Amino acid sequence: DAAIFKFTNVACETYNKSWVTFSQCRLKAVSRDRVFLNIRAYIYYPAHRIMVRGKIFKRANGYKPWLYDKKVDACAFIRQKSNPLVLLVYNLFKDFSNINHTCPYEGEQVIKDFYLQQDLLRVPLPSGDYMLTLQWYFDKKPQFDTNVSFSFVENIIS
Ligand SMILES: *[C@@H]1O[C@H](CO)[C@@H](O)[C@H](O)[C@H]1NC(C)=O
Numbered sequence: 001d002a003a004i005f006k007f008t009n010v011a012c013e014t015y016n017k018s019w020v021t022f023s024q025c026r027l028k029a030v031s032r033d034r035v036f037l038n039i040r041a042y043i044y045y046p047a048h049r050i051m052v053r054g055k056i057f058k059r060a061n062g063y064k065p066w067l068y069d070k071k072v073d074a075c076a077f078i079r080q081k082s083n084p085l086v087l088l089v090y091n092l093f094k095d096f097s098n099i100n101h102t103c104p105y106e107g108e109q110v111i112k113d114f115y116l117q118q119d120l121l122r123v124p125l126p127s128g129d130y131m132l133t134l135q136w137y138f139d140k141k142p143q144f145d146t147n148v149s150f151s152f153v154e155n156i157i158s
């Protein structure tokens with residue numbers, strides 16, 4: 001399998017340290033084409049109403065908005081798993097995290113040694129560099145961002 005699908009950058013930023021802080025937000029390259037993403041966040045008070053604004057950018061002389069810019073109700077999604085694009089992203093990382101439960105969210109949230117697996121990417125994606133930005137809202141107010149960049153190179157050998 002000659003495809004490359006790996007993280008190239010990550011950024012986490014809280015806007016309200018009395019609700020959410022990050023103790024870890026980083027990448028670790030373990031081989032040429034596998035990069036682990038590790039995030040540790042702490043939520044100090046239960047979050048019952050969570051919205052996520054997801055945007056996908058594709059790089060072409062700087063990142064350009066591409067395909068997707070939507071706000072999703074995270075609590076409704078985690079109950080019903082009904083949004084196909086969100087489900088695709090969720091399926092990529094669910095086995096690496098402790099967020100597989102319904103709202104509220106409180107305490108330590110962990111994503112550990114998460115790497116991208118092309119066989120879970122069940123949509124055609126043009127080769128390129130992408131950025132997925134997630135802006136998280138609790139009680140309708142922005143609390144933090146988690147933005148990741150990744151590169152995808154199609155299997156050129158098959
Ligand atoms: C995440 O991306 C958004 C654009 O969707 C940007 O406004 C924000 O500054 C970024 N946050 C970080 C921590 O890079």
Ligand SMILES: *[C@@H]1O[C@H](CO)[C@@H](O)[C@H](O)[C@H]1NC(C)=O
Nearest residue numbers: 016018019045138141142143
């Ligand atoms: C920041 O977090 C505190 C503690 O949970 C909360 O009471 C407050 O409303 C939050 N501020 C904003 C602007 O969301």
Ligand SMILES: *[C@@H]1O[C@H](CO)[C@@H](O)[C@H](O)[C@H]1NC(C)=O
Nearest residue numbers: 078081091094099100101102
């Ligand atoms: C966790 O995920 C699995 C598979 O997606 C699901 O079957 C299970 O019910 C989930 N567990 C909880 C507590 O949500």
